[in-house]
Amino acid sequence: MSANLHDVKNTIWMRSVVIGGGLLAIGALAYIVMAVVIGSSYHHIWDEAVVNYDQVITDGYHTGDAEYDEAKDAKTEAHLSYLTWTTAGKTILIMTGVYAAFYMLAGFFNSIQPEPGHDNYGDGHEEHHGSASPILMAMGLFFFMYGFSGFVNSCKAMLGLDVSADFTGFIISLVGVTILILGIGNWWREDLSGYQEQIAYGKPFGGQDIRKAGMWIFLMSEIMVFATFFSSYLRMRTGWCTEWAKSAGRCDTVDVTTASDLLRHDIGTLMPGTINTFALIISSYTIVLALKTAKDSDWEPSKNKLLKSLFPTRQLAVRNYLIITLMLGSLFIVLKLIEWSHLVAEGFDIGTQAGSIFYIATGAHGLHVFIGLVVMLFLIFKADTVGYSKENKNWMGIEYFGLYWHFVDLAWVAIFPAFYLY
Amino acid sequence: MGHEKIMGKDIYFWNFLVLILFTFVEVAAVFFGGSIDLKIVWTILIGVGIIKAYGIAAFFMHLKGDPVVYTMTALFPISFVVLMLWGIGLSNPDSILGLPAWCSPNWDYAYVTN
Secondary structure (H helix, E strand, O other), X not given: OOOOHHHOOOHXXXXXXXXXXXXXXXXXXXXXXXXXXXXXXXXXXXXXXHHHHHHHHHOOOOOOOHHHHHHHHHHHHHHHHHHHHHHHHHHHHHHHHHHHHXXXXXXXXXXXXXXXOOOOOOOOOOOOOOOOHHHHHHHHHHHHHHXXXXXXXXXXXXXXXXXXXXXXXXXXXXXXXXXXXXXXHHHHHHHHOOOOOOEOOOOOOOOOEHHHHHHHHHHHHHHXXXXXXXXXXXXXXXXXXXXXXXXOOOOOOOOOOOHHHHHOOOHHXXXXXXXXXXXXXXXXXXXHHHHHHHHOOOOOOOOOHHHHHHOOOHHHHHHHHHHHHHHHHHHHHHHHHHHHHHHHHOOOOOOOHHHHHHHHHHHHHHHHHHHHHHHHHHHHHHHHOOOOOOOOOOOHHHHHHHHHHHHHHHHHHHHHHHHHXX | OOOOEEOOEEHHHHHHHHHHHHHHHHHHHHHOHHHOOXXXXXXXXXXXXXXXXXXXXXXXXXXXXXXXHHHHHHHOOHHHHHHHHHHHHOOOHHHHOOOOHHHOOOOOOHHHHO
16 A cells, blocks of 8 residues: 555545545434534523513613613524524535535546556656646636636525526636636555656755745745735724724724634634634644654554554545645634624624635635645545655645645644634 | 654644643733733734744744745735735825824825815
8 A cells, every 4th residue: 555556446436436425424314413403402402592582572661771781692692502503404404515526536546647657748757747737627627617607606606696698708717616626536546656846056046845835835825815815804993983993092992803802702602713723723723743754764653552543554644634624724714604603693794894804814725725725635645545755755745734724823823813812 | 844853742742832822811811902002912923923923934834944936925915914904004184194104104194184
């Protein structure tokens, strides 16, 4: 298992189907338990709270009366509890569905690898000749985004909303997604078969691994993306009369409620963001441990029984560290969506200035986390099949992905205080 | 860098502990922010943010130990970030009047006061 792809049997394809099925089963189970069973019981409690609230109003109580406040708090709490469980169940179902699809796709592309001894490039040697994947993926993204507005409107129309469908845009977007998937698939196929690391020449990266230099330049552009969010947020924020501005004596009447006004005063509302902060930091550490283990030729299992059962061999240790990272990243997405559902329920939606910058900035960050999770699935697949090791000289994949993942953590270091606490 | 040991543990472990510790400080500063001076809260948040960013970039992203060209690459956009935060972030006419002169882009806000 620990040589190159030519040693990987096509039974791996079936293994990936089974694991994909397992992921779907986990998602379905989570949905049934959280969204259906627990969610419906909380919906029942919520219904009762609404009836009680209406009765209190009918009895003539209003704001300021203990009965009214108590009934209103009970209604809100029941609604938020219902949202917590249903959002968690639905999010886990969708995420495991995506995970299963990508894992099975990885298995499929693995199964169509050339047989041992086959010349990959038709010219008698195995040297890497560059990849078509970047241009394919860029083309796919272009078509997807070109038709995106029509795609969204068509989806809304199909859901029965009062929007006219634009099927031309819908089809262009689907073509884009297809090209994108083909590009991703081709990239996985090439990477699984063993990538010959290319060395950059010329200044300033001469002598460095070309993919590492490319990753850092990509991260440089990502810093700019997040800088636009922060600068636009700061521009709007400094003009609002918020709780903070009022307490600093800069204005008299609060005219804008920010997400942080709704989140930071109570340990319960601050908890999802706080847990997410710790989840990302821990996941940064686990990806470092995966890389460290992959690079360590002298790795030995721990003497601790629990750790030994979790990380019995080097290959399984790398895979399991990556799985832990995936689980922590998934937790981040689930908690973020639960938090969003609560904020929307409290009236803080994307229709306001404060809402739009909050959801766009934190949503862009969440999207980065999600894309990272999908790439991590491929790393897990590779760790499970080909394996990462110093001997295979393929551990760099974890290092370069780790750079991206640490950047996502780094962005959160700024987003968390700026959008959740300030 | 990863081979250096402190009390039997590698630098990644200690960096992780430091990051966790400062995250507790960060959350506590905001949660108890109502009873602390606003400037102190901000000083804590910015200080903790810088320390955490350094810990992640220097140790987890291996900038400390990698060739200096990567550090330069990471720092390259910082000048643009500063420019954007200054030129866009602090350019709100309503806010700029209350800012100290040294952080004002010095644009003409006459129409605001008029």
